[in-house]
Amino acid sequence: MTALDEPREAKVPFHLRGSYAPVTEEVEAFDLPVIGSLPDGLNGTYLRNGPNPMSGRSPHWFAGDGMLHGLRVRDGKAEWYRNRWVRTRTLEGARRRDPNTGEADLTVGVANTHVVRHAGRIFALEEGSLPNEVSPELDTLGPCDFDGALRTPFTAHPHVCPETGEMHFFGYELIHAPFVTYHVLDREGRLVHTQPIRVGGPTMVHDFAISRHYAIFLDLPVVFDLERAMTGSMAFGWQPEYGARIGLLHRDRAREGAEPQWFDVSLCYVFHIMNAWDDGPDGRYVWLDGGRHETMWAKGNDKFEPSLMHRWRFDLQTGEVKEEVLDDIDHAFPRIDDRRCGLTNRYGWAVAPVDPADRRHDAATGVVKYDLQTGARTTHSFGDTSLSGEPVFVPAHAEAGEDEGYLVTYAHDVATDVSSFVVLDASDMSAAPLAVVPLPQRVPRGFHGSWFADE
Numbered sequence: 001m002t003a004l005d006e007p008r009e010a011k012v013p014f015h016l017r018g019s020y021a022p023v024t025e026e027v028e029a030f031d032l033p034v035i036g037s038l039p040d041g042l043n044g045t046y047l048r049n050g051p052n053p054m055s056g057r058s059p060h061w062f063a064g065d066g067m068l069h070g071l072r073v074r075d076g077k078a079e080w081y082r083n084r085w086v087r088t089r090t091l092e093g094a095r096r097r098d099p100n101t102g103e104a105d106l107t108v109g110v111a112n113t114h115v116v117r118h119a120g121r122i123f124a125l126e127e128g129s130l131p132n133e134v135s136p137e138l139d140t141l142g143p144c145d146f147d148g149a150l151r152t153p154f155t156a157h158p159h160v161c162p163e164t165g166e167m168h169f170f171g172y173e174l175i176h177a178p179f180v181t182y183h184v185l186d187r188e189g190r191l192v193h194t195q196p197i198r199v200g201g202p203t204m205v206h207d208f209a210i211s212r213h214y215a216i217f218l219d220l221p222v223v224f225d226l227e228r229a230m231t232g233s234m235a236f237g238w239q240p241e242y243g244a245r246i247g248l249l250h251r252d253r254a255r256e257g258a259e260p261q262w263f264d265v266s267l268c269y270v271f272h273i274m275n276a277w278d279d280g281p282d283g284r285y286v287w288l289d290g291g292r293h294e295t296m297w298a299k300g301n302d303k304f305e306p307s308l309m310h311r312w313r314f315d316l317q318t319g320e321v322k323e324e325v326l327d328d329i330d331h332a333f334p335r336i337d338d339r340r341c342g343l344t345n346r347y348g349w350a351v352a353p354v355d356p357a358d359r360r361h362d363a364a365t366g367v368v369k370y371d372l373q374t375g376a377r378t379t380h381s382f383g384d385t386s387l388s389g390e391p392v393f394v395p396a397h398a399e400a401g402e403d404e405g406y407l408v409t410y411a412h413d414v415a416t417d418v419s420s421f422v423v424l425d426a427s428d429m430s431a432a433p434l435a436v437v438p439l440p441q442r443v444p445r446g447f448h449g450s451w452f453a454d455e
Protein backbone atom coordinates (compact mmCIF):
# COMPACT_ATOMS: atom_id res chain seq x y z
CA MET A 1 0.00 0.00 0.00
CA THR A 2 1.36 3.43 -0.89
CA ALA A 3 0.65 6.66 0.95
CA LEU A 4 -1.85 7.54 -1.80
CA ASP A 5 -3.90 4.43 -1.04
CA GLU A 6 -4.18 5.10 2.67
CA PRO A 7 -7.64 5.90 3.91
CA ARG A 8 -8.27 9.56 4.65
CA GLU A 9 -8.57 8.79 8.35
CA ALA A 10 -4.90 7.81 8.43
CA LYS A 11 -4.01 11.52 8.08
CA VAL A 12 -5.47 12.10 11.55
CA PRO A 13 -2.76 11.44 14.17
CA PHE A 14 -3.08 8.06 15.85
CA HIS A 15 -3.97 9.59 19.21
CA LEU A 16 -7.18 11.18 17.87
CA ARG A 17 -8.70 8.27 15.96
CA GLY A 18 -10.02 4.76 16.49
CA SER A 19 -9.75 3.48 20.02
CA TYR A 20 -7.75 6.59 21.05
CA ALA A 21 -10.34 9.11 19.83
CA PRO A 22 -11.70 11.37 22.57
CA VAL A 23 -15.32 11.02 23.68
CA THR A 24 -17.50 14.11 23.77
CA GLU A 25 -19.97 13.31 26.56
CA GLU A 26 -19.85 13.02 30.31
CA VAL A 27 -22.25 10.23 31.19
CA GLU A 28 -23.21 8.14 34.19
CA ALA A 29 -25.03 4.87 34.59
CA PHE A 30 -26.15 2.98 37.67
CA ASP A 31 -26.54 -0.71 38.56
CA LEU A 32 -24.79 -1.95 35.45
CA PRO A 33 -25.20 -5.52 34.17
CA VAL A 34 -22.41 -7.93 35.16
CA ILE A 35 -21.34 -10.89 33.02
CA GLY A 36 -19.88 -13.52 35.36
CA SER A 37 -19.64 -12.40 38.95
CA LEU A 38 -17.75 -9.70 40.80
CA PRO A 39 -15.67 -11.35 43.54
CA ASP A 40 -16.72 -11.21 47.18
CA GLY A 41 -14.73 -8.60 49.01
CA LEU A 42 -14.02 -6.53 45.89
CA ASN A 43 -15.42 -3.31 47.31
CA GLY A 44 -14.08 -0.02 46.03
CA THR A 45 -13.68 2.21 43.01
CA TYR A 46 -11.50 1.84 39.95
CA LEU A 47 -10.43 5.18 38.49
CA ARG A 48 -8.45 5.56 35.30
CA ASN A 49 -7.04 8.72 33.76
CA GLY A 50 -6.16 9.56 30.17
CA PRO A 51 -6.01 12.37 27.63
CA ASN A 52 -9.35 13.40 26.13
CA PRO A 53 -9.01 16.85 24.53
CA MET A 54 -12.21 18.80 25.07
CA SER A 55 -11.73 20.57 21.74
CA GLY A 56 -11.32 17.21 20.00
CA ARG A 57 -7.78 18.13 18.98
CA SER A 58 -4.37 18.06 20.63
CA PRO A 59 -0.87 18.31 19.17
CA HIS A 60 0.43 15.16 20.89
CA TRP A 61 -0.94 12.08 22.66
CA PHE A 62 0.41 13.45 25.96
CA ALA A 63 -1.22 16.88 25.62
CA GLY A 64 -4.99 16.21 25.84
CA ASP A 65 -7.16 17.32 28.76
CA GLY A 66 -7.42 14.66 31.46
CA MET A 67 -10.60 12.64 31.77
CA LEU A 68 -11.35 10.20 34.58
CA HIS A 69 -13.41 7.06 34.07
CA GLY A 70 -14.68 5.54 37.32
CA LEU A 71 -16.44 2.31 38.17
CA ARG A 72 -17.82 1.67 41.63
CA VAL A 73 -18.13 -1.93 42.86
CA ARG A 74 -19.75 -3.10 46.08
CA ASP A 75 -21.22 -6.39 47.30
CA GLY A 76 -21.07 -7.99 43.86
CA LYS A 77 -22.79 -5.06 42.16
CA ALA A 78 -21.46 -2.56 39.65
CA GLU A 79 -23.06 0.43 41.34
CA TRP A 80 -22.06 3.15 38.91
CA TYR A 81 -19.91 4.16 35.98
CA ARG A 82 -19.11 7.81 35.41
CA ASN A 83 -16.65 9.80 33.29
CA ARG A 84 -15.63 13.36 34.02
CA TRP A 85 -13.06 15.78 32.69
CA VAL A 86 -10.75 17.05 35.38
CA ARG A 87 -11.85 20.69 35.55
CA THR A 88 -8.34 22.11 35.30
CA ARG A 89 -7.41 25.76 35.08
CA THR A 90 -6.35 24.97 31.51
CA LEU A 91 -10.02 24.40 30.68
CA GLU A 92 -10.72 27.86 32.12
CA GLY A 93 -8.22 29.34 29.65
CA ALA A 94 -5.28 29.77 32.04
CA ARG A 95 -1.80 29.34 30.55
CA ARG A 96 1.06 27.26 31.94
CA ARG A 97 3.63 29.93 31.24
CA ASP A 98 3.41 33.70 31.22
CA PRO A 99 4.18 34.54 27.55
CA ASN A 100 6.18 37.64 28.61
CA THR A 101 8.16 36.45 31.62
CA GLY A 102 8.25 32.71 30.86
CA GLU A 103 7.31 32.18 34.50
CA ALA A 104 5.48 28.85 35.08
CA ASP A 105 2.14 28.73 36.88
CA LEU A 106 2.15 25.32 38.58
CA THR A 107 -1.61 25.41 39.15
CA VAL A 108 -2.11 25.07 35.37
CA GLY A 109 -1.88 21.64 33.79
CA VAL A 110 -3.95 19.00 32.01
CA ALA A 111 -4.09 16.40 34.84
CA ASN A 112 -4.24 13.54 32.32
CA THR A 113 -1.76 10.84 33.35
CA HIS A 114 -2.52 9.06 36.61
CA VAL A 115 -4.83 9.12 39.58
CA VAL A 116 -3.64 8.12 43.05
CA ARG A 117 -4.86 8.32 46.63
CA HIS A 118 -2.78 9.31 49.63
CA ALA A 119 -3.86 10.10 53.18
CA GLY A 120 -7.50 9.94 52.07
CA ARG A 121 -7.12 12.46 49.23
CA ILE A 122 -7.39 11.58 45.53
CA PHE A 123 -5.12 13.36 43.06
CA ALA A 124 -5.24 13.51 39.26
CA LEU A 125 -1.61 13.85 38.18
CA GLU A 126 0.34 15.14 35.20
CA GLU A 127 4.06 15.69 35.52
CA GLY A 128 4.18 19.38 34.54
CA SER A 129 2.02 20.84 37.30
CA LEU A 130 0.61 20.48 40.80
CA PRO A 131 -1.82 17.64 41.54
CA ASN A 132 -5.51 18.34 40.99
CA GLU A 133 -7.53 16.96 43.88
CA VAL A 134 -10.76 15.19 42.94
CA SER A 135 -13.59 13.68 44.96
CA PRO A 136 -14.40 9.95 45.00
CA GLU A 137 -17.32 10.89 42.71
CA LEU A 138 -14.87 12.48 40.22
CA ASP A 139 -15.68 16.12 40.93
CA THR A 140 -12.65 18.41 40.73
CA LEU A 141 -11.69 20.17 43.96
CA GLY A 142 -8.70 22.06 42.52
CA PRO A 143 -4.88 22.24 42.48
CA CYS A 144 -3.09 21.14 45.67
CA ASP A 145 0.23 22.57 46.89
CA PHE A 146 0.20 20.89 50.33
CA ASP A 147 -0.40 24.06 52.34
CA GLY A 148 2.02 26.05 50.22
CA ALA A 149 4.90 23.61 50.81
CA LEU A 150 5.24 22.25 47.26
CA ARG A 151 6.99 24.63 44.85
CA THR A 152 7.70 22.23 41.96
CA PRO A 153 5.56 20.12 39.66
CA PHE A 154 4.49 16.70 40.95
CA THR A 155 5.33 13.57 38.90
CA ALA A 156 2.54 11.33 37.64
CA HIS A 157 4.43 8.38 39.19
CA PRO A 158 4.80 8.76 42.94
CA HIS A 159 5.50 5.56 44.90
CA VAL A 160 4.27 4.64 48.36
CA CYS A 161 6.61 2.74 50.65
CA PRO A 162 4.56 -0.16 52.06
CA GLU A 163 6.62 -0.12 55.27
CA THR A 164 6.60 3.58 56.18
CA GLY A 165 3.41 4.64 54.39
CA GLU A 166 5.31 7.62 52.94
CA MET A 167 4.64 8.76 49.40
CA HIS A 168 7.93 9.43 47.61
CA PHE A 169 7.84 11.60 44.51
CA PHE A 170 9.75 14.17 42.51
CA GLY A 171 9.10 17.06 40.19
CA TYR A 172 11.04 18.13 37.14
CA GLU A 173 11.32 21.53 35.54
CA LEU A 174 12.59 22.84 32.23
CA ILE A 175 14.09 26.29 32.57
CA HIS A 176 16.09 26.49 35.81
CA ALA A 177 18.39 24.12 37.72
CA PRO A 178 18.12 21.96 39.78
CA PHE A 179 15.63 20.58 37.14
CA VAL A 180 14.75 17.62 39.41
CA THR A 181 13.57 17.88 43.03
CA TYR A 182 12.89 14.93 45.32
CA HIS A 183 10.05 15.09 47.85
CA VAL A 184 8.44 12.91 50.51
CA LEU A 185 4.93 13.13 51.92
CA ASP A 186 4.47 11.38 55.22
CA ARG A 187 1.61 8.97 55.78
CA GLU A 188 -0.60 11.86 56.90
CA GLY A 189 0.08 13.69 53.63
CA ARG A 190 2.44 16.37 54.96
CA LEU A 191 5.43 17.38 52.87
CA VAL A 192 8.34 16.37 55.10
CA HIS A 193 11.33 16.32 52.75
CA THR A 194 12.39 18.36 49.72
CA GLN A 195 15.81 18.05 48.09
CA PRO A 196 17.28 19.25 44.79
CA ILE A 197 18.75 16.49 42.60
CA ARG A 198 21.55 17.63 40.29
CA VAL A 199 20.99 16.19 36.82
CA GLY A 200 22.70 17.07 33.54
CA GLY A 201 19.99 19.36 32.19
CA PRO A 202 16.26 19.62 31.48
CA THR A 203 15.69 15.88 31.05
CA MET A 204 12.19 14.45 30.78
CA VAL A 205 11.73 12.23 33.83
CA HIS A 206 8.51 10.26 33.70
CA ASP A 207 8.98 7.76 36.52
CA PHE A 208 11.34 6.94 39.35
CA ALA A 209 11.62 4.17 41.92
CA ILE A 210 12.15 3.44 45.55
CA SER A 211 13.71 0.44 47.17
CA ARG A 212 13.58 -0.11 50.92
CA HIS A 213 16.66 2.09 51.40
CA TYR A 214 17.09 4.09 48.18
CA ALA A 215 15.30 6.57 45.98
CA ILE A 216 16.29 5.98 42.35
CA PHE A 217 16.46 8.75 39.74
CA LEU A 218 16.67 8.49 35.94
CA ASP A 219 18.78 11.06 34.06
CA LEU A 220 18.28 10.02 30.43
CA PRO A 221 18.72 11.64 27.01
CA VAL A 222 15.19 12.81 26.19
CA VAL A 223 15.81 16.50 26.76
CA PHE A 224 13.80 19.72 26.58
CA ASP A 225 14.73 21.96 23.68
CA LEU A 226 13.62 25.58 23.96
CA GLU A 227 13.96 26.19 20.21
CA ARG A 228 11.65 23.26 19.47
CA ALA A 229 9.23 24.53 22.07
CA MET A 230 9.14 27.94 20.36
CA THR A 231 8.04 26.29 17.11
CA GLY A 232 5.00 24.90 18.92
CA SER A 233 5.98 21.26 18.39
CA MET A 234 6.68 18.68 21.07
CA ALA A 235 9.44 20.26 23.11
CA PHE A 236 11.42 17.11 23.96
CA GLY A 237 13.84 15.24 21.73
CA TRP A 238 16.40 12.44 21.71
CA GLN A 239 19.88 13.87 22.45
CA PRO A 240 22.29 10.91 22.71
CA GLU A 241 25.23 13.22 23.52
CA TYR A 242 23.48 13.98 26.84
CA GLY A 243 24.37 10.49 28.09
CA ALA A 244 22.42 8.17 30.37
CA ARG A 245 22.82 7.65 34.09
CA ILE A 246 20.86 6.50 37.09
CA GLY A 247 21.27 7.89 40.60
CA LEU A 248 20.79 6.09 43.91
CA LEU A 249 20.02 8.25 46.94
CA HIS A 250 19.99 6.63 50.37
CA ARG A 251 16.56 7.49 51.79
CA ASP A 252 17.69 7.94 55.41
CA ARG A 253 20.99 9.66 54.61
CA ALA A 254 19.14 12.03 52.26
CA ARG A 255 17.50 13.52 55.34
CA GLU A 256 21.03 14.29 56.59
CA GLY A 257 22.13 15.94 53.35
CA ALA A 258 23.46 12.99 51.32
CA GLU A 259 23.40 13.21 47.53
CA PRO A 260 22.83 10.46 44.97
CA GLN A 261 25.57 8.14 43.77
CA TRP A 262 25.39 8.18 39.95
CA PHE A 263 25.94 5.22 37.63
CA ASP A 264 26.48 5.46 33.87
CA VAL A 265 24.22 3.06 31.98
CA SER A 266 23.89 2.09 28.33
CA LEU A 267 22.09 4.74 26.28
CA CYS A 268 18.31 4.33 26.57
CA TYR A 269 15.06 5.88 27.65
CA VAL A 270 12.69 4.53 30.32
CA PHE A 271 9.10 5.62 30.72
CA HIS A 272 8.03 3.05 33.29
CA ILE A 273 9.79 1.22 36.04
CA MET A 274 8.31 -2.01 37.33
CA ASN A 275 10.08 -2.18 40.70
CA ALA A 276 13.37 -1.86 42.56
CA TRP A 277 14.84 -3.51 45.64
CA ASP A 278 18.09 -3.64 47.58
CA ASP A 279 19.94 -5.96 49.93
CA GLY A 280 20.16 -3.82 53.04
CA PRO A 281 20.99 -0.37 54.41
CA ASP A 282 24.71 -0.94 53.91
CA GLY A 283 24.27 -3.67 51.34
CA ARG A 284 26.19 -3.89 48.12
CA TYR A 285 23.51 -4.16 45.44
CA VAL A 286 20.40 -2.38 44.24
CA TRP A 287 18.25 -3.89 41.47
CA LEU A 288 15.92 -2.06 39.11
CA ASP A 289 13.46 -3.61 36.62
CA GLY A 290 11.77 -1.47 34.02
CA GLY A 291 10.82 -1.01 30.38
CA ARG A 292 13.93 -0.03 28.44
CA HIS A 293 13.63 1.72 25.08
CA GLU A 294 16.78 1.60 22.93
CA THR A 295 15.98 5.16 21.82
CA MET A 296 12.95 7.44 22.18
CA TRP A 297 11.53 9.89 19.61
CA ALA A 298 14.72 9.72 17.56
CA LYS A 299 12.58 9.64 14.40
CA GLY A 300 9.70 11.88 15.49
CA ASN A 301 7.62 12.32 18.60
CA ASP A 302 4.92 9.87 17.47
CA LYS A 303 7.47 7.06 17.02
CA PHE A 304 7.84 5.01 20.19
CA GLU A 305 10.60 2.43 20.14
CA PRO A 306 9.73 -0.94 21.74
CA SER A 307 9.90 -1.27 25.51
CA LEU A 308 11.57 -4.48 26.72
CA MET A 309 11.69 -5.56 30.35
CA HIS A 310 15.24 -4.93 31.52
CA ARG A 311 17.19 -5.34 34.75
CA TRP A 312 19.94 -3.07 36.04
CA ARG A 313 22.06 -4.20 39.01
CA PHE A 314 24.03 -1.43 40.70
CA ASP A 315 27.12 -2.30 42.72
CA LEU A 316 27.43 0.39 45.38
CA GLN A 317 30.98 -0.69 46.24
CA THR A 318 32.57 -0.75 42.80
CA GLY A 319 30.22 1.62 40.96
CA GLU A 320 29.64 -1.02 38.29
CA VAL A 321 26.33 -1.68 36.59
CA LYS A 322 25.25 -5.03 35.21
CA GLU A 323 22.45 -4.95 32.64
CA GLU A 324 20.29 -7.84 31.52
CA VAL A 325 17.33 -8.19 29.15
CA LEU A 326 14.59 -10.08 31.00
CA ASP A 327 12.03 -10.50 28.24
CA ASP A 328 11.62 -9.79 24.54
CA ILE A 329 8.01 -8.63 24.24
CA ASP A 330 7.18 -4.97 23.60
CA HIS A 331 5.11 -4.05 26.63
CA ALA A 332 3.54 -0.99 28.23
CA PHE A 333 2.33 0.02 31.69
CA PRO A 334 4.04 -2.57 33.93
CA ARG A 335 2.44 -2.99 37.36
CA ILE A 336 3.09 -5.08 40.44
CA ASP A 337 1.33 -5.86 43.67
CA ASP A 338 1.91 -2.45 45.26
CA ARG A 339 2.45 -4.13 48.64
CA ARG A 340 5.82 -5.23 47.15
CA CYS A 341 6.90 -1.73 46.07
CA GLY A 342 10.60 -1.39 46.90
CA LEU A 343 10.81 -5.04 48.00
CA THR A 344 11.53 -8.12 45.92
CA ASN A 345 8.61 -9.06 43.71
CA ARG A 346 8.09 -12.35 41.94
CA TYR A 347 5.31 -11.19 39.60
CA GLY A 348 4.54 -8.28 37.34
CA TRP A 349 1.81 -7.57 34.79
CA ALA A 350 1.77 -5.33 31.71
CA VAL A 351 -0.07 -4.60 28.48
CA ALA A 352 1.42 -6.33 25.43
CA PRO A 353 0.29 -7.51 21.99
CA VAL A 354 -1.30 -10.96 21.91
CA ASP A 355 0.90 -11.65 18.87
CA PRO A 356 4.40 -10.54 19.95
CA ALA A 357 5.29 -9.71 16.32
CA ASP A 358 2.40 -7.25 15.93
CA ARG A 359 3.68 -3.68 16.23
CA ARG A 360 0.59 -1.73 15.15
CA HIS A 361 -0.81 0.89 17.50
CA ASP A 362 -4.24 -0.71 17.12
CA ALA A 363 -3.03 -4.31 17.46
CA ALA A 364 -5.10 -6.51 19.74
CA THR A 365 -3.47 -6.42 23.12
CA GLY A 366 -3.63 -8.62 26.15
CA VAL A 367 -2.20 -8.72 29.62
CA VAL A 368 1.15 -10.44 30.14
CA LYS A 369 2.29 -11.79 33.47
CA TYR A 370 6.00 -12.03 34.19
CA ASP A 371 7.18 -14.68 36.63
CA LEU A 372 10.63 -13.33 37.49
CA GLN A 373 11.49 -16.47 39.45
CA THR A 374 11.02 -18.90 36.57
CA GLY A 375 11.40 -16.45 33.68
CA ALA A 376 8.04 -17.56 32.32
CA ARG A 377 5.70 -15.17 30.55
CA THR A 378 2.00 -15.96 30.19
CA THR A 379 -0.61 -13.94 28.30
CA HIS A 380 -4.29 -13.25 28.75
CA SER A 381 -6.05 -12.42 25.49
CA PHE A 382 -9.38 -10.64 25.40
CA GLY A 383 -9.82 -11.86 21.81
CA ASP A 384 -8.68 -10.87 18.34
CA THR A 385 -10.41 -7.50 18.36
CA SER A 386 -9.94 -6.30 21.93
CA LEU A 387 -7.50 -3.90 23.52
CA SER A 388 -6.49 -4.01 27.14
CA GLY A 389 -5.73 -1.10 29.42
CA GLU A 390 -3.14 -1.09 32.20
CA PRO A 391 -3.74 -4.03 34.58
CA VAL A 392 -4.08 -2.89 38.19
CA PHE A 393 -3.56 -5.55 40.86
CA VAL A 394 -6.00 -5.80 43.75
CA PRO A 395 -5.17 -8.28 46.55
CA ALA A 396 -8.02 -10.67 47.34
CA HIS A 397 -7.70 -9.83 51.05
CA ALA A 398 -5.21 -8.24 53.43
CA GLU A 399 -3.11 -11.39 53.92
CA ALA A 400 -3.30 -12.55 50.29
CA GLY A 401 -0.15 -13.81 48.58
CA GLU A 402 1.61 -11.85 45.86
CA ASP A 403 -0.57 -12.91 42.91
CA GLU A 404 -3.57 -13.91 44.99
CA GLY A 405 -6.10 -11.41 43.79
CA TYR A 406 -7.45 -9.66 40.73
CA LEU A 407 -6.40 -7.52 37.83
CA VAL A 408 -8.85 -4.76 36.98
CA THR A 409 -8.83 -2.67 33.82
CA TYR A 410 -10.93 -1.31 30.98
CA ALA A 411 -10.87 -3.24 27.71
CA HIS A 412 -12.25 -2.05 24.38
CA ASP A 413 -13.60 -4.35 21.66
CA VAL A 414 -12.99 -2.49 18.41
CA ALA A 415 -15.38 -4.80 16.51
CA THR A 416 -18.41 -3.90 18.63
CA ASP A 417 -17.04 -0.55 19.91
CA VAL A 418 -17.98 -1.62 23.45
CA SER A 419 -15.69 -0.92 26.39
CA SER A 420 -15.93 -3.03 29.52
CA PHE A 421 -14.61 -3.07 33.05
CA VAL A 422 -12.89 -6.44 33.36
CA VAL A 423 -11.79 -8.44 36.40
CA LEU A 424 -9.17 -11.15 35.80
CA ASP A 425 -7.77 -13.79 38.15
CA ALA A 426 -4.22 -12.46 38.63
CA SER A 427 -2.93 -15.95 39.44
CA ASP A 428 -4.06 -17.49 36.12
CA MET A 429 -3.74 -15.66 32.80
CA SER A 430 -5.35 -18.59 30.96
CA ALA A 431 -8.64 -18.29 32.86
CA ALA A 432 -11.66 -16.48 31.44
CA PRO A 433 -12.44 -13.12 33.08
CA LEU A 434 -14.20 -13.45 36.44
CA ALA A 435 -16.42 -10.51 35.59
CA VAL A 436 -17.09 -8.24 32.62
CA VAL A 437 -19.14 -5.07 33.02
CA PRO A 438 -20.07 -3.53 29.64
CA LEU A 439 -20.05 0.27 29.86
CA PRO A 440 -22.49 2.76 28.33
CA GLN A 441 -19.80 4.42 26.21
CA ARG A 442 -16.32 3.77 24.90
CA VAL A 443 -13.39 4.43 27.23
CA PRO A 444 -10.59 5.78 25.01
CA ARG A 445 -7.18 4.18 25.38
CA GLY A 446 -5.54 6.10 28.17
CA PHE A 447 -2.80 5.94 30.71
CA HIS A 448 -2.83 4.92 34.37
CA GLY A 449 -5.34 4.09 37.05
CA SER A 450 -5.77 2.87 40.59
CA TRP A 451 -8.10 0.73 42.63
CA PHE A 452 -9.27 2.55 45.74
CA ALA A 453 -10.49 -0.07 48.19
CA ASP A 454 -13.18 1.05 50.57
CA GLU A 455 -11.48 2.17 53.77
Ligand SMILES: [Fe+2]
Pocket: 113, 156, 157, 206, 271, 272, 447, 448
Ligand atom coordinates in the same frame (compact mmCIF):
# COMPACT_ATOMS: atom_id res chain seq x y z
FE1 LIG B 1 3.26 6.79 32.97
